[in-house]
Amino acid sequence: MPITRAYLLAAGRGKRAGGPKAWLSSDGVSLLERQLRYLSEIVPANAISVSIQAGWEERCRALLPGGRFVPVDPDASAFSSFRALLDDRSLRGWSSLHHVDMPVWEKSLFAVPENTDAHALIPVFGDRGGHPVLLNENLGDALMALDPITGRLDHFLAAQKTLRRTTPHAVAIENWNEGP
Numbered sequence: 001m002p003i004t005r006a007y008l009l010a011a012g013r014g015k016r017a018g019g020p021k022a023w024l025s026s027d028g029v030s031l032l033e034r035q036l037r038y039l040s041e042i043v044p045a046n047a048i049s050v051s052i053q054a055g056w057e058e059r060c061r062a063l064l065p066g067g068r069f070v071p072v073d074p075d076a077s078a079f080s081s082f083r084a085l086l087d088d089r090s091l092r093g094w095s096s097l098h099h100v101d102m103p104v105w106e107k108s109l110f111a112v113p114e115n116t117d118a119h120a121l122i123p124v125f126g127d128r129g130g131h132p133v134l135l136n137e138n139l140g141d142a143l144m145a146l147d148p149i150t151g152r153l154d155h156f157l158a159a160q161k162t163l164r165r166t167t168p169h170a171v172a173i174e175n176w177n178e179g180p
Contacts, residue, residue: 001112003134004047004093006039007085010100011051013074016177020053020074021101024176031100031176036064038105042096049089051081076149083148090144091137097153098131101176106169110134118163123172129164130172133157 010022010032017024022032032050039048045066052060054071061069070088072081082097094112098104109123109132121134133153139160146156
């Protein structure tokens with residue numbers, strides 16, 4: 001079963017990477033552009049929501065006409081940025097969530113098994129949970145009830161009907177904290 005929405009967190013300052021990771025180069029293009037190209041192969045552009053820094057809107061819209069770009073505080077937590085995306089557009093069907101510095105370019109990571117009764121799916125490589133996290137629309141109200149400043153998605157999902165799905169793809173646990 002395919003996902004119907006994608007949420008991408010790309011607003012961070014990238015302190016350890018020497019600048020915003022969204023604009024670091026990967027294979028000759030920015031990480032943000034590479035992520036948007038990939039996500040647009042999975043869902044339509046108008047189903048992609050991205051948290052960005054204020055002032056990036058025009059540049060981002062040029063990368064993905066029709067995408068949704070929501071300016072957030074680059075110093076805010078990842079959950080706060082996700083909540084801003086949910087404030088803009090709620091979960092519908094199954095949705096994916098990951099960060100711009102996670103090279104999860106493997107389509108099987110975005111697939112929802114048929115007839116699952118889980119409300120969330122987390123890929124697991126080795127013994128570590130990773131990304132993208134897939135969220136069912138049934139979690140929408142409960143996610144919106146969490147405090148955007150102190151809320152933690154990992155803690156929230158620990159109390160939900162979550163399927164931890166083993167994957168052979170190490171990219172599920174990779175990120176480029178220092179850049180690609």
